[in-house]
Amino acid sequence: MKTISVLKHLSLALVASALLNAGSTQAQSPLQAVRLREIKDLDKLDPNWIMGMCNLPGLECNKVEEPKLYERKTETGSEYYAVMVNRTISRLAMKAPGQWQVLNRWSFEKYPLPASEDGSEVRMVDIHPALYPTGSGLWAVAVLNRIREGYSGGGAEFVIADFVTLDPEMTEVTEDQRRYNNVPFSCTKTVRACFTEKEQKTSPHCQDETSGYLTLKFELNPASHFHDWTATWNETSWPAGVPKSAQKKTQQTERLEPIKHDVGPKGFMPKSFAFCEGGPVDF
Incomplete structure (x- = not known):
């Protein structure tokens, strides 16, 4: 195809x-x-993002798929939206490298997401x-x-x-x-x-x-x-x-x-x- x-x-x-x-x-x-700007290189933004983000309550990472991270500019700086492998979207603040805070977290576990192309259950929410x-x-x-x-x-x-x-x-x-x-x-x-x-x-x-x-x-x-x-x-x-x-x-x-x-x-x-x-x- x-x-x-x-x-x-x-x-x-x-x-x-x-x-x-x-x-x-x-x-x-x-x-x-x-519009949200996608962060293409998480390591450049924060070399310690794995420890600082993935260990937060309710968030999850694995060794294969990095979170999709998007930045929104605000009057006071930046906030971030993270799409994680456990079917969540989170609004985050980064106080300093390795220091992240969850502002909001939304779980899509009960939302009827479309199946992935191979027919399996999708692991991440696909958003614009x-x-x-x-x-x-x-x-x-x-x-x-x-x-x-x-x-x-x-x-x-x-x-x-x-x-x-x-x-x-x-x-x-x-x-x-x-x-x-x-x-x-x-x-x-x-x-x-x-x-x-x-x-x-x-x-x-x-x-x-x-x-x-x-x-x-x-x-x-x-x-x-x-x-x-x-x-x-x-x-x-x-x-x-x-x-x-x-x-x-x-x-x-x-x-x-x-x-x-x-x-x-x-x-x-x-x-x-x-x-x-x-x-x-x-x-």
């Missing part, structure tokens, strides 16, 4: 909205997602490196489900997101903290369209290519504890047989509706999003 990786620039577009500045006097400031404003003092993360398909001479990757609230008053994350579910997040799809030597020599483009990504806008809702979210699906289609200048870009915008927990998740939401020709076959 040939895997088509999600384009790197999609990650930048996914966090382009407005920022909640809860402590600011500018109450009408637009809300936006906060951003915090999304969900309500007053509440942030959510995008928990991702990556589905790959292989074709003869092509392939696809579909990324689907659950937006899950990290409630600072709770430590166990369940489906009740899932605010939005099965939202198309990004996709790429390539299908071969040239099958003869002549076609390969004469066609200006020998593949059908499609890619798409999600952008979000957030608005205060005076009648609710939660913010309103509007999603825009951005898709680019480059059909076979035409030059790149003929590729088409489209946008679809819909208000997201919070999940109804008594009904349960059904299909994609919104259903109208193109999602690279409808999303994965078996979803």
Whole structure:
């Protein structure tokens, strides 16, 4: 199976909205997602991170998989979000190298995470490196489900997101903290369209290519504890047989509706999003 990786620039577009500045006097400031910077080299940040982080109550490391650590800049310095192998996300502070403090810890042991590609139970939560404003003092993360398909001479990757609230008053994350579910997040799809030597020599483009990504806008809702979210699906289609200048870009915008927990998740939401020709076959 040939895997088509999600384009790197999609990650930048996914966090382009407005920022909640809860402590600011500018109450009408637009809300936006906060991007988290991944720490690629933990040893450079803290040579003693194994002793300082992995021995904290409720956190766990192993000899194979390092934690995924993300930094958020604040007015007073930095705080960190660690994704650990025991299906936890933790908000941490580093007072000095080797001296870490747990500010919040969220366990996803009871959350229905998607299985890994080999069908086994996933060990780490797969999140997009951003915090999304969900309500007053509440942030959510995008928990991702990556589905790959292989074709003869092509392939696809579909990324689907659950937006899950990290409630600072709770430590166990369940489906009740899932605010939005099965939202198309990004996709790429390539299908071969040239099958003869002549076609390969004469066609200006020998593949059908499609890619798409999600952008979000957030608005205060005076009648609710939660913010309103509007999603825009951005898709680019480059059909076979035409030059790149003929590729088409489209946008679809819909208000997201919070999940109804008594009904349960059904299909994609919104259903109208193109999602690279409808999303994965078996979803």
